[in-house]
Amino acid sequence: MNRTSGLTGFLLLGFPGPCSLQLLQAGALAAAYLAALVGNGLTITITSLDPGLHTPMYFFLRYLSLSDICLISAVVPKAVTNSVTRCHSISFLGCVAQVFLVPFSAFAELSLLTVMSMDRYAAICHPLHYEAIMSRDTCVQMATLSWLSSGFVCAIHTVSTFSFSYCGNRQIQQFFCDIPQLLAISCSHNMTAEVVLIFISAILDTGCFACIVVSYVFIFSTVRRIPSTAGRAKAYSTCLPHLAVVVLLLSTAFTAYLKPLLGSSSSTDLVLSVVYVVLPPTLNPIIYSLRNKAMKAGLEKELFSGKC
Numbered sequence: 114m115n116r117t118s119g120l121t122g123f124l125l126l127g128f129p130g131p132c133s134l135q136l137l138q139a140g141a142l143a144a145a146y147l148a149a150l151v152g153n154g155l156t157i158t159i160t161s162l163d164p165g166l167h168t169p170m171y172f173f174l175r176y177l178s179l180s181d182i183c184l185i186s187a188v189v190p191k192a193v194t195n196s197v198t199r200c201h202s203i204s205f206l207g208c209v210a211q212v213f214l215v216p217f218s219a220f221a222e223l224s225l226l227t228v229m230s231m232d233r234y235a236a237i238c239h240p241l242h243y244e245a246i247m248s249r250d251t252c253v254q255m256a257t258l259s260w261l262s263s264g265f266v267c268a269i270h271t272v273s274t275f276s277f278s279y280c281g282n283r284q285i286q287q288f289f290c291d292i293p294q295l296l297a298i299s300c301s302h303n304m305t306a307e308v309v310l311i312f313i314s315a316i317l318d319t320g321c322f323a324c325i326v327v328s329y330v331f332i333f334s335t336v337r338r339i340p341s342t343a344g345r346a347k348a349y350s351t352c353l354p355h356l357a358v359v360v361l362l363l364s365t366a367f368t369a370y371l372k373p374l375l376g377s378s379s380s381t382d383l384v385l386s387v388v389y390v391v392l393p394p395t396l397n398p399i400i401y402s403l404r405n406k407a408m409k410a411g412l413e414k415e416l417f418s419g420k421c
Contacts, residue, residue: 122204125195127288128383132199139196145395146189152398153178159408166408169232169247174401176256177225181394184218187211188289188390195288208290212274215289215390217267219366220314222393224259226359227321230328233352238335266317270310277301287386315367322363329356354400358393365389 128138156178160171188211195201203211235246274292280300287294296307329352336348365388 122202123208123283123285123290125192125201125203125285125288125290127192127195127201135196135199139193142189142196142391143193145391146185146193149181149185149391149394149398153181153394156398156401156408163414165410169249169252170229170236171408172252173225173229173232173256176259177222177229177397177401180218180222180225181397183214184222185391185394187214187218192288203290208295209271209275211290212292212295213267213271216270216292216314217263219362219389220263220266220318221260223318223321223359223362224263225256226355226362227324228255228259229355230325230332230359233355234328234332237332237348266314270307270314273307273310277307286382288383289386289390291386318363318367322359325356325359358397358400362389362393 128135130138157175160166160175191203191207191211195203232247235243239246270292274295277296277299278301279295279298282298282300285291285294285298292307292311332348332352336345336352339345339348365385368385
């Protein structure tokens with residue numbers, strides 16, 4: 114197996130430990146996956162069926178939930194299967210799919226979170242012009258641009274990653290096919306292009322984070338002028354969890370992607386990967402949807418209408 118075309122697959126070493134620990138990890142991942150599917154599935158269903166939730170905020174929430182499902186589904190089912198069966202192999206095409214889908218979903222999610230911060234900025238700082246700023250056409254264009262740009266960037270990453278040669282070592286120090294770990298086992302000598310692409314992506318992500326921070330600086334400045342304590346508390350309870358998810362996603366993803374390139378990998382990388390792949394899809398429905406009064410009302414409406 115001297116070239117990529119001759120590969121039949123890779124070995125995902127995943128988390129080390131005895132069989133009992135592997136089963137415990139598989140159970141935890143399966144529980145998180147089920148929670149993510151139920152939470153995001155409810156968000157998509159309710160925001161699609163309830164006419165009262167056909168607003169820009171819930172429009173972007175629907176696409177965020179789709180990204181979450183795509184992200185966690187690309188990794189967790191295979192990881193759980195490998196832990197239960199103690200067979201750590203993954204096919205070449207399966208590895209290609211993960212290399213594309215994981216960063217694609219993460220980039221799309223970050224783009225949507227950026228757009229959502231702009232939506233909150235328009236709603237809080239320019240309420241009189243909100244409908245004109247966030248028209249339906251604008252929302253569709255923003256969501257489409259987020260998905261298309263993410264797909265374009267990740268397609269380049271995928272083609273670049275598998276253009277390298279992979280020799281005898283097929284063992285990936287991860288529970289899914291990860292670009293930095295694949296670069297670490299490649300026997301190609303010149304990987305400058307892909308490393309540069311990773312750093313460019315990191316710069317773009319930092320730009321999204323800067324846009325989010327600037328939006329929230331203006332939002333918090335406006336919120337401070339709200340005379341009602343209850344009004345300020347409601348605004349903070351909506352915005353702060355959003356900002357916390359962005360910081361969690363970016364900090365763990367940056368560390369997980371850049372650390373293997375800058376130094377030796379360790380079991381810490383596995384934990385960081387779990388945090389940015391599993392936690393956001395699991396927590397987002399709770400933060401954005403299930404604790405939202407309008408979403409709760411929409412859920413009750415659908416449940417009672419179904420009974421009738």
